[in-house]
Structures are given as C-alpha cells and as structure tokens.
Amino acid sequence: MLRTLGGIATISGLLVVLVYQVTLPIIAENQRVRTERAVFQVIPGAVSKRDFVLTDQGLEPAGGGAQGEILYAAYDSAGALKGVAFPGGAQGYSDVIRFLFGYDPACQCIVGIRVLKSTETPGLGDKIEKDPAFLANFQSLDASLNADGSGLANPIETVKHGTKTDPWQIDAISGATISSNATGRALNEAAQRMVPAVQRSLALLRSPPQP
C-alpha cells in the first residue's frame, strides 16, 4: 500500500516539476510584457522601464534583494526619465480594485491611470475603465508636494460629479460613486507614500543603470 502511494506521489511530483520548469520562463516573459504594456500606457512616450522598490530607507533598484513595494521608472528613447508608474488599490463595490498610476516628476502631476484588476459591476462600476470624461481627470492631476516634502500639498479626493473645482480633485462618475471613490482613495493613498520618495530619489532614477 505504501509502495503504491509512494509510486503515485513520485509520478505526480515528476509531472508537476516538469511542467513547472518548462512554463516558468514563458510565464515570466508574459508577465514582463504585460507589466510593460501597462507602464507604457500610463506614461505616454515611454519606451523602456526599470524596476525599483520602495523600502523603508527610500527607493532602491529592484532585484538586489531589496524588499518593498515595486514601482517602475519609465524612460523615452533618449534615456530621459519620462515618469514613474506605481500601483495602488482600494476596496470598491464588490472587491478590491487594483490600479497602476503614472506620475510625471517634471509637472508634479499624475499623467495616466490603468485598471489592472477589477470585479466592479459591468455597465456601472466598470465605467471607471472606459468613461472618457472620468479618465480625463488623470491626464494632469495635480500631485505637488507640500513644503517639507513629506506628503502631498493637497490630498487627492473624489468629488461629486460636476463639482470639480481644483486640479487635485477627481470628478466622480454619476451612478458609480463607490467605484469612483475607490479610485480616488487608491490614488491618494499610494501617492502620499510614493511621490515624496520619488522626488527625493530623482537623481537615482535619472542616472544610468549600474552594470
């Protein structure tokens, strides 16, 4: 009896390991392409990216064993820094919504948004991905730092549809309030953490990669 179970476990183990090893590089490549596509969408004009992580000490290049939230620096064809893409998330109507936001340090503003994962109600909450007026909020949303660089000068907030007055506000979609609010919360929460760190590490982000 033990022989049989052992035999089955061995066959099973072999099959799984085989498939895992074969698919590992393919999956990694798929994920790389997917991430790149998302980053290039939120930072217009970018053609290449480098990964960084936000540690307790600040920004560090990814892959060196540093642990923390990942963010992507995007560069144009001349190698100049076009912007930084960072992820965010917040509880929406049905489940957590995951976003990728694009930030341009030159104008100190948000320049792009992409919904990575959402299970919002089709036809209502999922408008945050498609509604052109809503998406236009994120073309140059103000995210300037306060005086001592510890956070945003004005927290990004979502306001009722049609009542937007300031450049750091997001005009909600009428009929999709919860999803719109989630977007604003996700962005503000992530930006408060990321933007100061990004501004502090501009030199690191702009310098060519260490060989």
Added chain:
Amino acid sequence: MSVRGRVQMQAESLSFIFLNAALVNNFVLAMFLGICPFLGVSAKKETAWNMGLAVIFVMLVSSLSAYGINWLLTRLDLEFLRLICYIAVIASAVQLVEMFIKKFSPGLFRSLGIFLPLITTNCAILGLALFQTAKKYDLIQSLVYALGAGVGFTLALMLMAGLRERLSLARVPDVSQGAALTLILAGLLSLAFMGFAGLGGSHG
C-alpha cells in the same frame, strides 16, 4: 499583472472580513462555491443546519492547516505543490471530522450520511484556502474569514431549506421540480444578497 511586492492598502478590519465573507461576497450566492451541497442538502432545515455546522468546523481546520502549509512551502520554495498539499489536507481533515462525529454523535453521523465525505469535494473549502492565500491574510484574518465563509454558507443553506420546505407543499409545475426550481430560487436569493454590497466597507 504580477505586481511583486505587497500592494499596500488599508488593512481590512476583522469585522469587515467577516461581513464580506458572510454577506457581501457570500460564498454560495455570490462566489458560486459549494453549489453541489447547496442543491443537494437544502431540502430540509435540519439537515441543512447540521451540514452547515460540519462545514464551518472543516473550514476552520482547513484554514489553519492551509496557513501553515503555505508558510512552510513558501519557506522551502515549493509553491507549485500548494494545490496538491491543500487538497490532501482537506481530505484528511474531513476524514478526521467523520471519525469524530461517528464516535461522539452517531445520530448526526447517520443523518448526514453520504454528504459528510462529500465535504471534501465542496469547492467552498478549497476555495477558502485558495482565497485566503491569494489575499495574503495573516492567521487571525484567515480564521475570521473562514468563520465568515462558513456562517455565510450555513445562512444560504438555511434560507434555501426554509424556502424549499414551504414550496414542497405548494403546487408547482412538474417540469420545474427539483433542481430547476432550486436554481431559480437561488437566483432570487443571489439578487437579494447583491443589496449587501458596500456593507461595512465605508472607509473614507
């Protein structure tokens, strides 16, 4: 997209996790887990209640084991074995619960019959383990999630049992007897439960 490294969010409060699993994203009516026992055991309130309790217990045990296994496998870098280990542990947990119930309450054991070992193939149990891993809950959050899921499952089962007991006395077209009617009822229940969206989740 695999965003390696944690996406930081406000940590979910325990009450939110519980309400979310039990009502807002009810495992049966919103997530489509545990449908087979839902259709099969919901004819009488008493069986439904017993099944619900057994499921809650197995969920708690599985949640605990899954947390431990995941921790171990991550340490050993053997994450591709996770599914096999989870299902093996669930099967064992159900076996243990079966022996336990048989010894301490033979009446309950007889009334549950074949449905007890069938808890192994209840997608809600495995689904629970998989979701709590994906959401990266810590130990306490996982246990609360399991409790919420189990309570939600029992709630759905009891509601359906109550409805079906009433309907068994009513005149219903022959064609819709059995599963067809149960499914349409389930659809109405699911529609009602959609009203819970946003419950407990209003921060900011």
Added chain:
Amino acid sequence: MAKLPNRQEALTLDTFVRGLWKENPVFVMLLGMCPTLAVTNSAVNAIAMGLATTFVLLGSGALVSLLRNWIPKQVRIASYIVIIATFVTMVDYGIQAISLDLYAALGAFIQLIVVNCIILGRAEAYASKQRLVPALVNALGMGMGFTLALLALGAVREILGNGTLFGVQLFAESFQPWVVMILPPGGFFVLGGWLLLFNWLKTRSERKVLERTGARANAG
C-alpha cells in the same frame, strides 16, 4: 492488495456519445455546478474552462486506468485526488503560459477543477474499472458534454448580458444589455432555464413513448 472487479465494457460509440446527452454531466447528472455558474459569463471563458476540465479528465482518467490494478481499495479516493490535483496543477501553469488575461478571467476556478465532482466521479465509477482506451473515450465524451453545457450557458449569458458573442458585437448601439445575466443571479437563472428546457423535452419524449406503447397495447 485488493483487486477491483473488472467488468470490462466493449468500446462502442455510446461510450463517447453518452457524455454528450444521456449522461450529460451538467444537465443530467447535476455535477460540476460551481464552475458552470462561475465562469460562464462569457462564451470564451466557458470554452476555456471546458477544455481545461477535459484535459484533466483525460489525463487523470488515463493514469487511473493504467494504475487501476495496483491501487488498493482503501486508499483509492486519496490516490485519485492526488492524481487529479497533479493534472490540475499542470493545467494551471499551462494556462498562465498561454495567456495571462485568460488566467485572470478564470481565476481560482482553474484550481477548483480538482474538486469538480465530475472528475472524481468518473475516476471512481469508470476509469478505475476499464481499460485505457474506453476510459479515454468516455472521458473525452464527458469533457465534451461538459464543454457544450458550459458553452450553452456562456453564450446565452454573454448575448443577453453584454450584447456580444465571443467578443463580437451582435446588436446595434441602442441595445440595452440585461446586465444581471453576467452577474451571479444571472448564472442561476440561465442554468435553471436550461434545466427547465431539458426536463420539458425529457417529459415530452417519455410521454410520447408511453402513448406509443399504450397504442400498441390497445391495438395488439
């Protein structure tokens, strides 16, 4: 080592066909309900899930059939589960390698194939007692029946709930999609609807058979 009874079955067309209609896993045997409801919000997802399940059915059916004389009775369920979990893990990585978008759409239900009662049921009731080829043919029939059932649901839900089929717009811009169809309640309603249809067809054909034999009895 306990030997299982070997009631070998002759391989006929029925071995394959019965999984499509007479013993359709979803509409007749009412198995595999969870993925049937969960991933049929679009026709593409439905087919993908059906094919993934068919792969697991074939793989696990083959292995269980090959090993049937060596698996002792006491541990047979545990063995089947491990074998099934192996193939599900393989499908899980396979789909990730093919398309991450598809993987995200199917979500946890790929891994949940392992507790799909159809697969364990087939392994226990058929593959463990039959030779390799009949087991494979039956598994293929069941898998196709399952895929067709999923497609039936997926197509209806996508057409009514989204106005598209396989992503292709079917109606004019003014079509208001019946959104509830692609939400959880819609899954229940559409499956209930298909079951109603099946039951009605079955009762009608049974009544016809009764009338025919009754008429023959009266005539004879």
